Amino acid sequence: MPGVDVKLVLRSTRVVTPEGTRPAAVLVSGGTIEAVLPYDAEVPAGARLEDVGDHAVLPGLVDTHVHVNDPGRTEWEGFWTATRAAAAGGITTLLDMPLNSLPPTTTAEHLRIKQEVARPKAHIDVGFWGGALPDNVKDLRPLHDAGVFGFKCFLSPSGVDEFPELDQEQLARSLAEIAGFGGLLIVHAEDPHELASAPQRGGGKYADFLASRPRDAENQAIENLIAQAKRLNARVHVLHLSSSDALGTIAAARREGVRVTVESCPHFLTLTAEEVPDGATEFKCCPPIREASNQDALWAGLADGTIDCIVSDHSPSTADLKTPDFATAWGGISSLQLGLPAIWTEARRRGHTLDDVARWMSTAPARLAGLEQKGAVEAGRDADFAVLDAEATFTVDPAELQHRNRVTAYAGKTLHGVVRSTWLRGTRIAADGVLADPTGRLLERNH
Numbered sequence: 001m002p003g004v005d006v007k008l009v010l011r012s013t014r015v016v017t018p019e020g021t022r023p024a025a026v027l028v029s030g031g032t033i034e035a036v037l038p039y040d041a042e043v044p045a046g047a048r049l050e051d052v053g054d055h056a057v058l059p060g061l062v063d064t065h066v067h068v069n070d071p072g073r074t075e076w077e078g079f080w081t082a083t084r085a086a087a088a089g090g091i092t093t094l095l096d097m098p099l100n101s102l103p104p105t106t107t108a109e110h111l112r113i114k115q116e117v118a119r120p121k122a123h124i125d126v127g128f129w130g131g132a133l134p135d136n137v138k139d140l141r142p143l144h145d146a147g148v149f150g151f152k153c154f155l156s157p158s159g160v161d162e163f164p165e166l167d168q169e170q171l172a173r174s175l176a177e178i179a180g181f182g183g184l185l186i187v188h189a190e191d192p193h194e195l196a197s198a199p200q201r202g203g204g205k206y207a208d209f210l211a212s213r214p215r216d217a218e219n220q221a222i223e224n225l226i227a228q229a230k231r232l233n234a235r236v237h238v239l240h241l242s243s244s245d246a247l248g249t250i251a252a253a254r255r256e257g258v259r260v261t262v263e264s265c266p267h268f269l270t271l272t273a274e275e276v277p278d279g280a281t282e283f284k285c286c287p288p289i290r291e292a293s294n295q296d297a298l299w300a301g302l303a304d305g306t307i308d309c310i311v312s313d314h315s316p317s318t319a320d321l322k323t324p325d326f327a328t329a330w331g332g333i334s335s336l337q338l339g340l341p342a343i344w345t346e347a348r349r350r351g352h353t354l355d356d357v358a359r360w361m362s363t364a365p366a367r368l369a370g371l372e373q374k375g376a377v378e379a380g381r382d383a384d385f386a387v388l389d390a391e392a393t394f395t396v397d398p399a400e401l402q403h404r405n406r407v408t409a410y411a412g413k414t415l416h417g418v419v420r421s422t423w424l425r426g427t428r429i430a431a432d433g434v435l436a437d438p439t440g441r442l443l444e445r446n447h
C-alpha cells in the first residue's frame with residue numbers, strides 16, 4: 001500500500017494519552033504508534049510532519065454498538081454509508097450488531113456472508129457481534145471460533161421477527177454455553193412482563209410512550225441477568241442503559257465480583273424526555289430517553305465508573321418508518337457521526353475533560369471487545385486518531401450527514417467539537433468531511 005511505511009509525526013499541543021493530555025509528537029511507523037515523544041522532539045529524517053496546532057488528538061473512537069443492517073435492510077443504512085459517517089465523526093472501529101441485517105449474524109455461515117459484504121465497503125475497521133437466539137445454542141461456539149466479539153440477546157421483542165428474544169430458561173442455556181468457552185453475552189435488558197403490565201396507550205404523546213417502557217422493565221431485567229451471571233460465573237454486558245435506578249444494583253454486583261459491564265448512549269446523556277415534541281419519533285428508542293433528573297444520575301454513574309462506555313446504538317431506518325405514532329414507529333436513533341460532539345458538548349458543560357471522553361468512547365469500548373491494539377494513544381497501538389477542534393461549534397444540518405437516512409434527533413442542535421480529521425493506521429481517512437477510499441479491515445476477536 002503506498003505510503004504505509006512512511007514515517008509520520010503527528011504533533012499537537014493537546015494529545016490525549018492514558019497519562020493525561022499534553023503537548024506531544026506522536027511518531028507513527030507502519031501504521032503503528034512507535035512512540036509518544038515530547039512536543040519539540042526532532043522529526044526523524046524522512047518523516048512527514050503534520051502539526052495540528054491546538055486541535056486535540058484523541059485515540060480513534062471505538063463504537064461497539066452500531067446497526068449497519070447490511071445486507072438485507074441496506075436501505076436503512078449499509079457498510080458504505082455507516083463507515084463513512086463513522087469516519088467523519090472520529091470513529092475508527094465499529095462493531096456491527098447481529099440484527100436488522102438479513103441474514104442476521106446467528107451462524108458462522110451468516111457471518112461469512114456479512115464479512116464479504118462489508119469488506120470492500122469498510123472505510124474504518126469493522127468487527128461483528130453474533131446473535132443468541134432461542135434455537136441457535138449449537139451455533140454459538142462455531143461463531144466464537146469464527147471471530148465474533150461476543151453474543152447479543154434480547155429479553156423482550158427485538159422489533160424484527162427473525163431475531164426472537166430469550167426467556168429466562170433460554171437465557172440460562174445460552175449463557176452457560178457462552179461461559180463454557182469464555183465468551184461474552186451482551187444484553188438488551190428490558191423485562192417483558194414489566195413491559196406487558198405497563199400502560200400501552202400508543203399515539204403521538206411522548207409521555208405515553210415513556211410510561212409504556214418504565215424503568216422497572218430495565219431494573220428487573222438487569223437484576224435477573226446479574227443473578228444468572230453470578231450463578232454461572234459468566235461475563236455479561238448491559239447494553240444501552242437508560243434507567244439510572246439500576247446503577248446501584250450494578251455497582252453492588254461488581255463489588256461482589258460479578259463480571260458485569262455497562263454502556264450508555266449519547267441520546268440518554270444529552271437529550272431529555274422533557275424536550276421531545278409530541279409526534280417526534282426521531283427521538284424514539286428502546287429503552288427510551290428519560291427525564292433530566294435521570295440523565296443527571298447517569299452522568300454520576302459515568303463519573304464514578306459504574307458506567308464503563310458510551311457507544312452510539314446507531315439504529316436508523318428509512319424516514320417513512322418514523323411515523324408520528326410512538327407505538328408503531330421504528331425504534332432507533334441515528335447518531336453515528338454526531339456522538340463525539342454531542343457527548344463532548346455535555347461533558348464539558350458538566351466539568352469533564354477530553355481525557356474522560358476518550359476513556360468512555362475509545363479505551364473502555366476497546367477493552368470491552370478485547371481490542372488490545374485500539375483505544376489509546378500510546379506506543380504499540382494502531383495509529384488511529386480523531387483530531388478534534390474542541391472549542392469550535394457547529395449546528396447540526398441533517399443534509400451534511402453521511403448517514404444513508406438523514407433523520408436525526410440532533411437536527412438543529414449547536415454542538416461543541418468539530419472533527420477536523422480522522423486517521424486509521426497512520427493514514428488520513430477523513431479531512432473536514434471529505435472521505436478517502438475505503439482502507440478499513442475486518443477485525444476478529446483476539447484469540
Ligand SMILES: [Zn+2]
Nearest residue numbers: 065097313315
Ligand atoms: Zn442496538
